[in-house]
Amino acid sequence: MSFSARLAAGVLVLLVGLYVGLKLARAFALSIAQGMPFVESSRVILCQIVSGLYVGLKLARAFALSIAQENHDAITAADKAAEELRIRRVKEADAAVSAARSKVLELEMEEEKPGVEPV
DSSP: OOHHHHHHHHHHHHHHHHHHHHHHHHHHHHHHHTTOOOSOHHHHHHHHHHHHHHHHHHHHHHHHHHHHHHHHHHHHHHHHHHHHHHHHHHHHHHHHHHHHHHHHHHHHHHHHSTTOOOO
16 A cells, blocks of 8 residues: 555544544533433543544554655665665776786786897
8 A cells, every 4th residue: 555545544534533523522512411411521522532642643653654664665775776886886897907907917928028029
C-alpha cells in the first residue's frame, strides 16, 4: 500500500471515529437533558478523547515509520551506488596502471637489447 493511500485511510478512520464520538456524545447529552440519565456525558467525552488520541498517535507512529523506512531505503541505495562507482574507478585506475607498467617494461626491454642504439 502506498504512502498516500495509508495516509488517506488513516485520516478517514480518524474522521469516522470523531464523527461517531460526537454523535454518541450528543445522544448522551440529549438523554441527560431529557431527564433520562444514560451515562455521564463527561466520562463518554473523556473516553472519546482518549480513544481519538490513541488512534491519532498510532497513525502518527505509522506515518513516521513509513517515512523512516523510505529514508533508509534511499540512503542504502545511494550508498550502494557510491560503492559501485568507487569500485569501478578503482578497476579503471588499476587497468591504467597495468597498461602504463607494460609500456614501461617494453621500453626497458628495448633499451637492454644489444646492438640497438636508443633513439
